[in-house]
Amino acid sequence: MAVAPRRIAIIGAGQAGGQAAYSLRLAGYDGAIDLIGDEPAPPYQRPPLSKAYLKGEMEAERLFLKPLEYYSEHAINLVTSNAAKKIDLAEKRVELAHGAPISWDKLVIATGARPRKLAVPGADLKGVVELRTLADVDQLKLLAAPGARLVVVGAGYIGLEAAAVGAQLGLKVTVLEAMPQVLSRVAGAEIGAFYTYVHRTAGSDVRLHARLEGFEGSGHISGVRLAGGEILPCDLALVGVGVLPNLELALDAGIVCGNGIVVDAQGRTSHPDVHAAGDVAWRPLVHFGREGRLESVHNAIEGGKIAAAAMLGAAPPTLEVPWFWSDQFDLKLQTAGLWTGADAQILRGDPQSKAFAVFYLKEGRVIAVDAVNSAAEYVVGRKLVAAQATIAPAELADKSISMKDIGARALG
Numbered sequence: 001m002a003v004a005p006r007r008i009a010i011i012g013a014g015q016a017g018g019q020a021a022y023s024l025r026l027a028g029y030d031g032a033i034d035l036i037g038d039e040p041a042p043p044y045q046r047p048p049l050s051k052a053y054l055k056g057e058m059e060a061e062r063l064f065l066k067p068l069e070y071y072s073e074h075a076i077n078l079v080t081s082n083a084a085k086k087i088d089l090a091e092k093r094v095e096l097a098h099g100a101p102i103s104w105d106k107l108v109i110a111t112g113a114r115p116r117k118l119a120v121p122g123a124d125l126k127g128v129v130e131l132r133t134l135a136d137v138d139q140l141k142l143l144a145a146p147g148a149r150l151v152v153v154g155a156g157y158i159g160l161e162a163a164a165v166g167a168q169l170g171l172k173v174t175v176l177e178a179m180p181q182v183l184s185r186v187a188g189a190e191i192g193a194f195y196t197y198v199h200r201t202a203g204s205d206v207r208l209h210a211r212l213e214g215f216e217g218s219g220h221i222s223g224v225r226l227a228g229g230e231i232l233p234c235d236l237a238l239v240g241v242g243v244l245p246n247l248e249l250a251l252d253a254g255i256v257c258g259n260g261i262v263v264d265a266q267g268r269t270s271h272p273d274v275h276a277a278g279d280v281a282w283r284p285l286v287h288f289g290r291e292g293r294l295e296s297v298h299n300a301i302e303g304g305k306i307a308a309a310a311m312l313g314a315a316p317p318t319l320e321v322p323w324f325w326s327d328q329f330d331l332k333l334q335t336a337g338l339w340t341g342a343d344a345q346i347l348r349g350d351p352q353s354k355a356f357a358v359f360y361l362k363e364g365r366v367i368a369v370d371a372v373n374s375a376a377e378y379v380v381g382r383k384l385v386a387a388q389a390t391i392a393p394a395e396l397a398d399k400s401i402s403m404k405d406i407g408a409r410a411l412g
Contacts (some may be wrong), residue, residue, distance in 0.1 A: 004312055005105035005273075006031045010250065013037025015046065015297060016278025018065050018138055019304025020108050025074045027312055030315055033076045034102045036094065038083035041134055042068055047297060049137045050161040051327050055168065056141070060134060081120050084111075087253040106311045108272050109250055109305070111259060113243035113279040113295065118153070120195030122215030127236045132243075140238065146170035148235040151224045155182035157326045159240035160195060164328040168200045174232055175199060175222070176210040185242075186341055187325070191370050194351045243295060245280045257284050260293040266310035267303060275310060277303030287321050287386065288338060288367070298323045302346060317354045321386045330354075334375075336382035337368030346396045348377060350380050357381065365389045377398060380407040387411055 008024065010017045013035050021035050035073030037043070044063040052058040061374040079096070086095040087109075093101040127143060130136050140162075144150065150166045152159045155177035157277040166173045175182070181192030182199075211227035215237060223231040243259045256262045256270035260282030267275040267283070271333060278300040280295045298320060305317040322334040331354060342360035349356030357377035360368040365388045380403040384391065386405050389410040395401060 004029055004031055007034070007104050008032070008108070008311060009034045009036065009102050009104035010108040010110060011036050011087075011094060012112055012246075012278065012280075013039070013043050013080065014110060014278065015043060015065065015113050015289035016112070016225065016304045017108065017110035018043030019098070019301050020110065020277060021076050021304075023067070023308035024312070025076070027308060027314060029308075029312060030075075033197055033378070034079060034081045034094075034104070034346045035071070036082065036084050036096070038081065039106065039133060039135070040081045041079055042066065042071065044082065044134065046132070047325075049134070050131055050158045051165065051344075053134075054131075054137050054140065054144075054162065054165045063134070063215050078330075084249060085251050087255075087274075089253050089255075089274070092273070097178045100406045103113055104273075107275070108254075108267075108274040108304075108311075109269070109274065109279050109280060109308050110248035110278045110300075110307075113245045115239065116242045116244055118212070118239055118241060119211060120214040122217060123216045123239075124222045125215050126219060127217070127221035127234075128215055129236060129238055131162055131238060131240060136207060138178075139235070143236040143332070144169060144171060145377075147172065149233055150174070151176060151232055151234040151237045152240065153224075153237060154240040155206070156177075156185060156240055156242070157183070159238065159327060160199065160328055162238050163199060163204055164202070167199070167204055168261045173199075173204040174224075174234070174235065175204055176212060176226075177206070177208050178210060178212075179322075180208055182206065182208070186335070186339075187333075187370050188345045188358060188360065189353070190345060190347055191333070191372075194372070195328065197351075202329065211404070225240065231404055243279065245293060250274075250276070265306075266316065267307040268310060275307040277307045284320070285338070286319055287388070292338075294322055294325050296322060300316075321382055325328065334378040335368065336378060337366075337385035339370070340366040340369060344392045344393060348397055349399055351372065359396050361391075363391065366391060366396075378404040380404065383407055385409060 043065045083097045150171045152163045152175045216223035247257045261276040326333040339360040344361040346359040355373040357371040366384040371378035
């Protein structure tokens, strides 16, 4: 193992930054670790924000990745409510909004991403909210009284999860999606059609091909104006139209960036002593022979582990196929792989039963699976994706053949 650095700084106290710190200590690193976050909370899970936490079924402390005392017990200097303002590569230090700069021998940038803003009139009205942080959800909770009219702009994971919770809490929900299907960035047409049906059945007004022109109101939102002039009355609007990577610190420091901070297989940036991990990193996607930026728990955990191992000169972790999940109503959608580029979609099971899967193939190879309330399809499908297994479409579609048997034949 290479000589360990004496001091490691991590900018970003989210899932990726927290994982990098935990992995360093698990590997036996005994040097200084500074974990710098701009939020008041320690590293916490974000997926439950739009689900259990929004519904009031989970306390904030249960979101924390580690108990607060973990950081002092493991000599991790957790800096909260203090944003990094500048990375000085020549002096190897991070300048903060408050207090003295923090020096480092190795640096991890895990600054994540921020919600994309809508450039429309009224976007700054009160009641127009985002859902990315604890504070965002706490604000949303105050406005989400039963009977309130909620307009969700954007039908991705977060938008639909919030719409589902809103319907369950008794809100009058409208979902606006500019694309011809919901979940268009992450799933194929079969999954999109199914979730459109589910939300409409729950009483939500789901509008596809919807074009928003602005928000109406005096101080506080009172309506959403659509192309053509229609105004939808509302008491709050949740905007979930994607995110932008927080790469400004890296750019200003002269680190190479594209749609994210460009890193190699070791999470190393264009500077040999600086790594990046999580939503902000543009990384090799080894299972798919290309590069990209992923927004997921899997990517954050894996990126943190990769950076920690590389800084210590240790063997890298085994790389997993990308995985994702979404909980809406009584449905669990589990995804493995990336469906982009698929030339065939194979339906297994009946969507009306609320337990089915869609397998995505490219040139006969399984590149992704979406499984709705179907654990076996997800578990075996994840292995098929990792192996880029070739399977006859008719076999995948045949429910009389168990997934165990399909996996045994394809994987040996």
